[in-house]
Amino acid sequence: KCPPSPPALPIIGHIHLLKSELPTSFATLARKYGPLMQIRLGAAKFVVVSDAKSAQEILRTFDTDFASKFQPGPTNYHIYEDSSFVNAPYGAYWRFMKKLFMTKLLAGSQLQRFTNIGEQETIKLIKSLLNRSKAGEPCDLTAELTEVTHSTIYKMAMGRRYSNNPSQNAEIRKIIPYNCENDDEKDVIDILLETYKDADAEVKLTRDQIAAIRWAMKELINHPNIFKILREEIDSVVGNNRLIKESDVPKLPYLQAVAKEILRLHPPSPFLRRLSNKDSKINGFDIQKGTRVFINVYMLMRDPNCYKEPEKFMPERFLGNCTEMKGRDFHYLPFGSGRRGCPGASLATSLLHATIGALVQCFDWKVKDGEKADTEATGTGYAGAFASPLPCYPITRFDPFQE
Numbered sequence: 237k238c239p240p241s242p243p244a245l246p247i248i249g250h251i252h253l254l255k256s257e258l259p260t261s262f263a264t265l266a267r268k269y270g271p272l273m274q275i276r277l278g279a280a281k282f283v284v285v286s287d288a289k290s291a292q293e294i295l296r297t298f299d300t301d302f303a304s305k306f307q308p309g310p311t312n313y314h315i316y317e318d319s320s321f322v323n324a325p326y327g328a329y330w331r332f333m334k335k336l337f338m339t340k341l342l343a344g345s346q347l348q349r350f351t352n353i354g355e356q357e358t359i360k361l362i363k364s365l366l367n368r369s370k371a372g373e374p375c376d377l378t379a380e381l382t383e384v385t386h387s388t389i390y391k392m393a394m395g396r397r398y399s400n401n402p403s404q405n406a407e408i409r410k411i412i413p414y415n416c417e418n419d420d421e422k423d424v425i426d427i428l429l430e431t432y433k434d435a436d437a438e439v440k441l442t443r444d445q446i447a448a449i450r451w452a453m454k455e456l457i458n459h460p461n462i463f464k465i466l467r468e469e470i471d472s473v474v475g476n477n478r479l480i481k482e483s484d485v486p487k488l489p490y491l492q493a494v495a496k497e498i499l500r501l502h503p504p505s506p507f508l509r510r511l512s513n514k515d516s517k518i519n520g521f522d523i524q525k526g527t528r529v530f531i532n533v534y535m536l537m538r539d540p541n542c543y544k545e546p547e548k549f550m551p552e553r554f555l556g557n558c559t560e561m562k563g564r565d566f567h568y569l570p571f572g573s574g575r576r577g578c579p580g581a582s583l584a585t586s587l588l589h590a591t592i593g594a595l596v597q598c599f600d601w602k603v604k605d606g607e608k609a610d611t612e613a614t615g616t617g618y619a620g621a622f623a624s625p626l627p628c629y630p631i632t633r634f635d636p637f638q639e
């Protein structure tokens with residue numbers, strides 16, 4: 237019993253049924269063809285999952301059987317195909333990297349070091365925006381955030397060897413040796429260097445982080461009432477003589493709710509990708525070994541049976557006991573779930589809190605050429621909204637560095 241499929245055309249399959257925004261196109265088809273459907277894009281076949289029950293079966297009950305990922309593009313053109321941790325097949329290499337991430341890179345003092353780097357970079361961002369504000373200049377917030385995120389990732393990867401000179405960083409990247417072809421000969425350093433040179437990981441991490449902050453600022457500019465509540469909360473906890481810090485966050489539930497709501501409404505990765513390692517049955521349908529699966533988390537996180545007025549930006553839904561979310565883990569998946577879930581989730585959220593908090597604490601925001609920040613829908617293609625420019629004016633309201 238195979239999942240149903242919309243009528244296909246020869247050669248192109250279902251491409252003609254899709255608009256440029258893939259998550260919403262798949263959602264429209266799923267409403268007609270059901271929570272599990274087969275889609276063919278040219279020669280490539282996929283199963284698209286659109287309900288929490290099937291997602292739970294894949295990500296929890298049969299997690300190991302679906303623990304590999306397929307490459308989103310043609311693999312022949314993937315330069316770092318063999319070294320990518322983000323896309324690595326489930327196996328010894330992935331397990332080794334995962335362990336390294338969880339026990340060394342994203343644990344204990346390293347995690348604290350990353351959080352400190354995040355805080356230093358936020359200070360740099362605020363200082364740069366204060367200068368813009370003083371000069372009465374507009375800024376492209378996306379460009380500023382890109383700069384900060386790149387520099388954060390380089391500092392995390394290179395530690396003390398990182399320099400403040402951008403051209404030197406480019407040089408460092410060029411000279412890192414990368415000639416170990418044979419998997420058996422790789423040592424820890426080779427693998428770490430590969431991870432560092434992993435274009436997928438770097439692009440993805442940079443893109444996700446920037447997309448989330450950019451969406452947060454757009455929604456906050458367009459919802460002055462929510463902006464005001466958030467600022468009042470920050471003022472009441474942090475006071476008015478210093479910049480917000482990561483350690484303030486536990487006392488800032490509204491800030492946490494804003495970040496959660498941003499990731500619900502605008503997940504930087506609207507799809508999770510899985511590749512089945514063996515034949516299985518999901519939600520009553522047969523899924524063959526080798527099937528490529530897209531889980532449409534964009535749709536799950538806008539399910540009207542789970543969220544009241546799902547299209548609206550309402551951080552309140554994540555406050556208090558959060559009854560809306562009880563037992564609904566598989567309706568909230570901005571960081572994925574299971575073995576392949578995002579190991580950087582807590583670091584990412586803590587960077588998100590610090591940056592959004594500081595931007596709200598220090599500035600009023602005006603959008604160039606008009607009242608509202610344009611909130612284009614999901615962004616085109618497979619990925620979430622890419623980092624398009626966000627031109628706006630920061631108006632200094634509080635300068636934590638004033639003597």
Ligand code: HEM
Nearest residue numbers: 322444445448504505508570571572573576577578580584
């Ligand atoms: C707002 C920021 C971020 C978002 C929304 C995000 C989201 C995601 C998502 C959805 C996945 C796929 C999960 C799945 O398939 O179940 C993922 C994987 C991953 N993320 Fe993140 N991420 C973010 C930031 C970070 C950061 C800061 C790091 C590292 C420091 C990180 C490291 C990774 C890695 C290594 C994987 C691949 C894990 C694997 O395949 O086993 N992410 N992320």
